[in-house]
Amino acid sequence: MTVRIGTGAGFSSDRLDPALKLIEEGNLDYIIFECVGERTLAFGHRDRMADPAKGYNKQLEIRMRAVLPLAVKHGVKIITNMGVANPSMAAERTVAVARSLGIEGLKVAFIEGDDVSNLIGPNTEIPEINGVVKDVRKPVVGANAYIGADALLPALAAGADVIITGRCADPSLFLAPLRHHYGWESDDWSRMGAGTLVGHLMECGMQITGGYFADPGRKDVLDLVHCGYPIAEVESDGSAVITKLDSAGGLVDTRTVKEQMLYEVHDPERYLTPDVTADFSHTHIDQEAPNRVRIAEATGREWPELLKVTLAFDGGVLAEGGVSYAGPGASSRARLAAQVVETRMREIHGLQEKIRCDLIGVQSLLATAKAGVGPDSEDVRLHVGMRTENQESAEMLLWEVESLLCCGPAGGGGFRGQIQASVHTESTYIARENVPTKFQMLTT
Amino acid sequence: MSKVTLREIAHARAxxxxxxxxxSVWAYDPKHYPAMKAQCTEDWAxxxxxxxxxxxxxxxxxxxxxxLNFVFTNALEGGVNGSLNLDGHGKSFSYILLGQEIDASE
Structure with missing residues (x-):
């Protein structure tokens, strides 16, 4: 018998309806909701600082309200890092939702220990910038070590129905139930590598079932509207089949699996997680049947001695404003508008911050990579962006862009502007023995 | 000589x-891989x-x-938290590579 694991979310804002369908029809043992990235973690800390009762995933309650009754009905265990910067509060909220639904006897575990803020100081080293924390010149809002599957095993052994973590490494959320089910030892590096590949392939949800893939005419995907989340059927040796529900849209083939295998991977022989130094370089990827891909021969070596730590800093705000130009000469008028905004921000308002002006429709995303100016267009949007620690400067940028409506080139319209909180993250490393974890169980 | 854009013979993900x-860049057909490996070098990227x-x-x-897997350091204009590019993740950058021309003759 294989273990059947599904993905219910591959990032913080991922879709809910396909997760419900997967629980109902997938005959799953576990469903994993992976919802934390460096940015979401940093924003979680900001939210928690503003309100100690916040800092967990914003959709936690909506998700749990829909998921819990189905998971209980079908006997599917839930593992998630939706605790983000506040796992204990996320667990309390989950218990409250379960109680309000009349679910009795539900065991909800939360894992703590990843928050290592107390070990971080102004002189903590940041290798990537060849400097230390104080060199960043921004307030630290949080610091979390990536914890691994080890941290989840005691909660699984205690019979948790729901496990909520903070900064657990994404693949570890999948490796933990495999270790629990098959009794794999933590130094069985080959299986740690194999299970980590399963987790890595599954952690981004639809990125392996046709999402982030479709390119009409080259890579066609059937019914992307109803794209399904993936299922992994994992064997005791760590090999697996990646598949999806027949009734869901999407595509699982060797191309989707290959693209995802190296997604955010640098050296395929050395993919570092808290659990293992995984080696994907000899992986076999074979189409077994339509929408069924078999993976085998992933392996691994001893885990890294140091755990990665994400340092979150307050990054001020990101201000963005835009105005559109259309018809003959639109590109020239948009260019003139850009010049007016940038010059006025410097000369009249004295701002020093970096300002970026994009001409959407002419050249924007690839503007830095491509030398020269893109072809003229008759439908151009000037987009102006600036990061600043000063709210008034941000508001001034939007005011200047909006003023183009009367004071700028001919025919400008459709101003929109927004100011968003911004975060900054860096990485440091910490000895694993300094990151003890523990779990607590709440019961409805 | 048979010049094609890389997108005709390969797919990629950033x-x-x-x-x-x-x-990562992947040949649709194994027969094109040797040409890709020979021409899609670090300098090319x-x-x-x-x-x-x-x-x-x-x-x-x-x-x-x-x-082929290409790793570009200091290549995201500061990364998603620092970049002023509308696409701070560089999700669209796979198409920088797929837009390049290569000689696909066997």
């Missing part, structure tokens, strides 16, 4: 970690990234799967 962009690349490029090869 990922990001901080200010590092990684892009660096040239394609142009001024985006403020660091270096490292290429890894997966011959049995007909894939």
């Amino acid at each position: 990922g990001d970690k901080g200010n590092i962009s990684s892009i 660096a040239q394609a990234f142009g001024r985006l690349l403020e660091g270096s490029v490292k290429r890894y090869t997966l011959d049995h799967l007909h894939g």
